[in-house]
Amino acid sequence: MNQSYKQNQVISYYMCDRNQQLTLSMLVNLLMEVSENHSAGLGREESFMRERGISWIILRYEFNITRMPTYKEEVEIETFATEYNKLFTYREFIVKDKNNRQLIQVKATFALMNNATRKMNRISSEVVEPYGAEFSKRIRRSTKPQDVNSNQAEEKGYTVRYFDIDANQHVNNSKYIEWLLDSLSPAFLSAHEIQHGIITFDKEVKEGDTVKSIVSKRIKDELYSDHRIAVEGTIHASATFKWIEKSGMGLNDGNDQ
Amino acid sequence: MNQSYKQNQVISYYMCDRNQQLTLSMLVNLLMEVSENHSAGLGREESFMRERGISWIILRYEFNITRMPTYKEEVEIETFATEYNKLFTYREFIVKDKNNRQLIQVKATFALMNNATRKMNRISSEVVEPYGAEFSKRIRRSTKPQDVNSNQAEEKGYTVRYFDIDANQHVNNSKYIEWLLDSLSPAFLSAHEIQHGIITFDKEVKEGDTVKSIVSKRIKDELYSDHRIAVEGTIHASATFKWIEKSGMGLNDGNDQ
Structure with a gap:
């Protein structure tokens, strides 16, 4: 059972x-x-x-x-x-x-x-x-994450930090998620929230690696972002998130009461 | 009472x-x-x-x-x-x-x-x-942290990330600690642990800031590291840690039993 x-x-x-x-x-x-x-x-x-x-x-x-x-x-x-x-x-x-x-x-x-x-x-x-x-x-x-549209992609670089590595001796999955999302602008992240997401982990990231977090957005009825985490051109993780606009104030305030 | x-x-x-x-x-x-x-x-x-x-x-x-x-x-x-x-x-x-x-x-x-x-x-x-x-x-x-010895200092750079900022709208103190320690090498961090530490937070770090984490080591009976977190030349945090060598294997293994 x-x-x-x-x-x-x-x-x-x-x-x-x-x-x-x-x-x-x-x-x-x-x-x-x-x-x-x-x-x-x-x-x-x-x-x-x-x-x-x-x-x-x-x-x-x-x-x-x-x-x-x-x-x-x-x-x-x-x-x-x-x-x-x-x-x-x-x-x-x-x-x-x-x-x-x-x-x-x-x-x-x-x-x-x-x-x-x-x-x-x-x-x-x-x-x-x-x-x-x-x-x-x-x-x-x-379902797999959709490919990044390289014509409209933006990227940020990250160096693996000592505390990113966990007891499995590779970068903890939660750190990939920080890199994935941090590629989006603060203005975008503050105004939107994730409704649906797929993340695939393809390859370990290790100490000393320099990571690129690449993102492109698309609208297909809904708003999506497609992501890649790459080390020297090799894909280590991919993601697609579906976003909705935050329903303004109230969301947090409502819960503080 | x-x-x-x-x-x-x-x-x-x-x-x-x-x-x-x-x-x-x-x-x-x-x-x-x-x-x-x-x-x-x-x-x-x-x-x-x-x-x-x-x-x-x-x-x-x-x-x-x-x-x-x-x-x-x-x-x-x-x-x-x-x-x-x-x-x-x-x-x-x-x-x-x-x-x-x-x-x-x-x-x-x-x-x-x-x-x-x-x-x-x-x-x-x-x-x-x-x-x-x-x-x-x-x-x-x-007691204040001791000054970094700039003749022997090493430094690493960090960009503030979206998720470093907390509900106070500035970088959470725990993130300063990650920057402070990550300036030391993985070999050093793996082999040593902190016995005593003083951290002072002097100034907020904000979105968009680029941070330098500066460190120098000294031996004065014991092994110390002195640290500064600086944004455009201004000190935002300081720290001094006293280190001892890890007592080899057994430390973790002993606790898993």
Whole structure:
């Protein structure tokens, strides 16, 4: 049976942007924490994996965001593994407010990395059995981020910092998200919020790397931004976000009452 | 009577560096959260302050670190206001492990900022009365960070990012700490840990600023690093850290058992 896990979380000041809304990179950090707590409860914590020389890596996120939680708000984060095949496992996260309304849904695709070779491992039933997810022979085909339009692209450069590297000895996924979004202007980011997003992680970024974060916008009924993270011309991550204009004041103010 | 406040905190993966130890910048984020919860319990939460057009700013931290907590460790963070005068309030934090051993002691100096003028306000008894700290006419003289030795200094440049700015509309203090430490080499940071540190925040860093993080090392019985954060030649923050060599392997491994 599919094992679900829930955890409450109060949104701290340090998790928020200048508008006191949870940032996308901190959302991902919180999801990873809930995911690890879920695994630990099933005896599949990070140290279990490490002893076997393997670790989970994230290949893809898909976000559906109704509203980002705000400073001091308490939310419930639920997660469950939905399906796995020989290469990937699929996990879902649901974030709800205190009135049980869904704020965010996230789908994540994981793979197993061999820590020594840093290549992908086959997924053994020993590792995934406790989660109760269904095995499927079929490997899902999922929507990819759209290509950047290089005629209208803008880019910013970033140097990997000491604290960007996590215990997996490569840049933490949440840092890619900061680079992805920081390529957009403050004026744009202040006036818009993400309604939907797909991020794919294609290649590790390592110490000493210099990263380019490239973005172009397009309007196709709705407003989109398409992104690439590149190191020396090689794509390391891609993303497409769908944006809506912020509904003016009230969004945060309403929640402070 | 002096009102103390305690809160337990489990150290998450995203709070840790590559060695699975809590980072100094995340420590500061956690302290600020505990501080705000303390204030909220006394009816002096951030919104109380905002309604009066004022907010707390940090002018100085002093850290005494016996051991940084590690991933998944549960610690207790206690805080209390110790003293105030017409310009400053002084607060202390004690971080303890589950065996009640003190891991970290932090002293912090706060001032009140007028949000409109962004200048310092006199501290009214209305604001500080509930904390039960003692009033003292005397303004404390505290040790300052030592000057950088410009003959042996190294520097790195940083551009302020969108997500560096917090709801106070200036760069969050924890980001200064990332800049301060990132000026040291990965080899040095991996092999050493901070035993003592003083950071002073002299001037706000704002959107669009380009920051230089300047560092020099010196040995005077012990190993020290002296730091400056400068924007166009003006000092915005200073720090001095005292370092010890990491006691080899075992530090983290011991805690994973």
